[in-house]
Amino acid sequence: MPPIATIASKVEFSVLLAAITIAGGLYGFVEMAEIARDAEPHGFDSAILLAFRQPGDPSVPIGPLWLPEAVRDMTALGSASVLIFVTAATIFYLLLTGRRAAALFVLVSVAGGQLLSSLLKLGVDRPRPELVPHLADVYTLSFPSGHAMLSAVTYLTLGALAARVAPNRAAGIYLLLLAVLATFLVGASRVYLGVHWPSDVLAGWCAGAAWAMACWLVAQWVLSRRQAAPYPQSGSL
Known part of the structure; x- marks a missing residue:
C-alpha cells in the first residue's frame, strides 16, 4: 500500500490542476465574451x-467530397439527443451497479451544464455567422457554442469518472484523452460547418471545462467527507 503522504500529494496535485482549469476556463470565457460583444467580427x-x-468561393468547404458528411457525423456527438442518450445510459448503469453517488454526480454535472449553457446564451445576444453559408441547420443564438460546451461537460465528466476506476494509470490517461478528443472534434466541426465563430467554440470549451472541473472538485470534497465518516456509506463514486 502506498504511503499516505504519497496519496495525499496525488490528490492535492489533482485538486490544484482542477483549480487551474477552472480559473483558466473562466478567464478564457470572459475574454471570448468581450470578442462576442463587438459589433464587427474579430479578425x-x-x-x-x-x-x-475554398479561396474565392466560401460556399464550398475544403477537403474531399465525403468530408462535410463526416464532419456532420462528428458534430452529432455533441447534439442534445446523443448527449442525453449517453448520459441516461451511464446513469442507469451506475444505478444498476449500486453507485448512486456517481449517478447523482453525472446527473448534476450534465443537467447543470445544460442549464448554464442556456443562461449564457441569453447573456450574449450574438447572431450566427453570416460570413459563410451554413452546412447544418441551426436555430439558437451563437454564443457560446452549446455543442462545444455540453460535449466538454459530458465527455470530461464521464472521462474523469471512468479514469477513476481504470485498472491502471495508462488506461486512465487514455480515457481522459479520449474524452478530450471527442470534445475537440465536436467543437472543431461547428466551425467547419460555418455555424459558429471560433470564439463561440472556445468560449464553450472554457465554460464546459470549468463547470466539469468544478463539479469534480465538489464530488471529491463530498467523497473525502464520506471516507472520513466513522461508518462507511454505500453508493460511493
Missing part, C-alpha cells in the same frame, strides 16, 4: 472560418 474569427472554405 481571427473571420480568418479561421474562411480557412475552412
Whole structure:
C-alpha cells in the first residue's frame, strides 16, 4: 500500500490542476465574451472560418467530397439527443451497479451544464455567422457554442469518472484523452460547418471545462467527507 503522504500529494496535485482549469476556463470565457460583444467580427474569427472554405468561393468547404458528411457525423456527438442518450445510459448503469453517488454526480454535472449553457446564451445576444453559408441547420443564438460546451461537460465528466476506476494509470490517461478528443472534434466541426465563430467554440470549451472541473472538485470534497465518516456509506463514486 502506498504511503499516505504519497496519496495525499496525488490528490492535492489533482485538486490544484482542477483549480487551474477552472480559473483558466473562466478567464478564457470572459475574454471570448468581450470578442462576442463587438459589433464587427474579430479578425481571427473571420480568418479561421474562411480557412475552412475554398479561396474565392466560401460556399464550398475544403477537403474531399465525403468530408462535410463526416464532419456532420462528428458534430452529432455533441447534439442534445446523443448527449442525453449517453448520459441516461451511464446513469442507469451506475444505478444498476449500486453507485448512486456517481449517478447523482453525472446527473448534476450534465443537467447543470445544460442549464448554464442556456443562461449564457441569453447573456450574449450574438447572431450566427453570416460570413459563410451554413452546412447544418441551426436555430439558437451563437454564443457560446452549446455543442462545444455540453460535449466538454459530458465527455470530461464521464472521462474523469471512468479514469477513476481504470485498472491502471495508462488506461486512465487514455480515457481522459479520449474524452478530450471527442470534445475537440465536436467543437472543431461547428466551425467547419460555418455555424459558429471560433470564439463561440472556445468560449464553450472554457465554460464546459470549468463547470466539469468544478463539479469534480465538489464530488471529491463530498467523497473525502464520506471516507472520513466513522461508518462507511454505500453508493460511493
